[in-house]
Amino acid sequence: MAVSTSTLDLTTMRSRLDRLRAEASRAGVAALVVAPGSDLRYLTGIGGSSFERLTALVVPTDEAAAPVFVSPALEYAGLGHVPLEDLGVEVRTWVDGEDPYALALGGVPSGRVAVSDLLPALHLLRLRDAGAADQQLAGPVLRELRMRKDDAELAELRSAGAAIDRVHARVGEWLRAGRTEAEVAADIAAAIVEEGHALAEFVIVGSGPNGASPHHSVSDRVIERGDLVVVDIGGPLPSGYNSDSTRTYAVDAPREPDVASAYAALRAAQQAAVAAVRPGATCQDVDRAARAVLADAGLAEHFIHRTGHGIGLDVHEEPYVVEGNDLPLEPGMTFSIEPGVYLSARWGARIEDIVAVTDDGVERFNARPTDLVVQ
Template sequence: MSAQSRFGTDVYAHRLHAAARAAADAGLAGLVITSGYDLRYLVGSQAQTFERLTALVLPADGTPTIVVPRMELASLKESAVPDLDVTVRDWVDGDDPYALVADALGGAPVSVAVTDAMPALHLLPLAGVLGATPVLATDVLRTLRMLKDPAEIDALRKAGAAIDRVHARVPDFLTPGRTEADVAADIAEAIVAEGHSEVAFIIVGSGPHGADPHHECSDRALQAGDIVVVDIGGPYEPGYNSDSTRTYSIGEPDPEVARRYAVLQRAQQAAVAAVRPGVTAEQVDAAARDVLAAEGLAEYFVHRTGHGIGLSVHEEPYIVAGNDLPLQEGMAFSVEPGVYFPGQWGARIEDIVIVTADGSESVNNQPHDLVVVPV
């Protein structure tokens, strides 16, 4: 891991303080965070937990401790841990790491919250040592993770610009006779070449495959007249993800395809325009859905309008019917309505937007039109 893989130490110091305060407000003695996105969020560590426990112990009041196998100490060197006020307690096979966790929390019994990524092989012995069943830390950390700080917003902007550059190259890859897998291989190379650290996902859905929202790629050969859905993304250091979808037509589209796509384009624009503080997540979803419903296309929109994004490609907030969460400045999520006609074709338009003080900012700025690739 390079220095680019984390933010400055002050960012993590602020997050630790905010998380401890949130734990105290929730009436908890603290948080126990094993490897995963929450650990990377709090201290910039990408350490892995296998059968040996690595865990950040964050008391509601007191100095944080990280419990780590001695053989894994090197994994902390490029995290923020060495520069933070965090005690490191290493252990070797034969020691009881769960007792170290309890000690760091002031002894048992104690009420704590744990990350939802904690494996059961650690959760169960930890509960036994603590003398109480932990609760999930999701409710404690969700607001912190949802409200992006300036460093995170800058990372999302860079990721968005990088994936825009990839989409600008996609028409060159869409040649009749090439397979979806051929195109995906070119896109994978471009994602890394344009600055991402790796590929998170690639969807190349041509013709009838475009009607499957989660199709990946296949050996189907592209044909003149195909509508092609390309949904791509990946992490951009320090680990913040891009996710953008554009739809392409190999040759001029059928007039009815063009008409329906124009409706989808209006739906996506309406949803983006609805984004501002105080509007609920479900109201943004409805803004897209209502445009499609007015044109008789609502039944072909078969998924939520969006999902939050950050260190994880999919995280809160979810832009979906039934979610009455009011949007706040700093939230970041996708706006991606789609229409899918089984056995025929599909289309989706997706941008990542960030809620601003009076509206939203899109980090994706490639044209939203149906992109016609000459044949």
């Protein structure tokens, strides 16, 4: 279902559509089919997600062919104030019983069609049956636009980072022995909204042995004295741009004897990775910077995920900071730096900040201290 969330001005939307066509032309595709989701929101300000009735923006590479926005008539009524016609986009609405796939492809030049990465198979296969048989993913085209944030996007991500920092600053209000992870998470989720987010997209509270599972979420485990607790939280601002930050807390002095040395190495690894961020360095250079510190400390096998992921309108998007990704960093790229140490069935710890590549280095969007926070 598509919903209007547009805060984009006409000039920005026109520029993004023009750049999309240029990138699509370089990729050798005849048209792109962009379904509801973050890509469509990036281009037009229209949010929402796909459902069984087709909604899509179809953008031919040929500038002589107008882009087409196909929408169920019952949905388009809520989108009428988005200035699609002013962008030169032809609006085609349809009602139940009509064929939206033929409507979407009408007038599209023959050739390869790039489709949204998360377009449901329900629509993908019917587009194929309607004539778009030569398909590829649109992600490689769209990433060339979305990886490099403009000034307005960077401002939103700074605001998101400051908002989630305010939540981390309050964790001591709720995190204490005798409470369950779920109880602490509920308070954190409420604070995420109180501090300016549209919603709490995710709240991980991993205490004791649960902290050794990077994507644990929450449980009814009662937090105990001596526990380490991994708190990984984030969500979108009303603009759609996301926060994502992790800090590790200790409820009284940690009971495990190896925490102090391992956490010191983790903190050094996170700082080394942040320091490695600069234009021209590659994503894998940053990953290697974190991994080398932990390897020197004998902890390499306990760092079991990539160092980071891009962030913007999606919590996870390109670029990915991982071994094998030799993509050079450029100003405007934004991503997490989040090494972790996970000792199975014992404890875990992670430190995560969002950073941006600047003209001459790096800017952190999270300002909370990275030392182990003892409650």
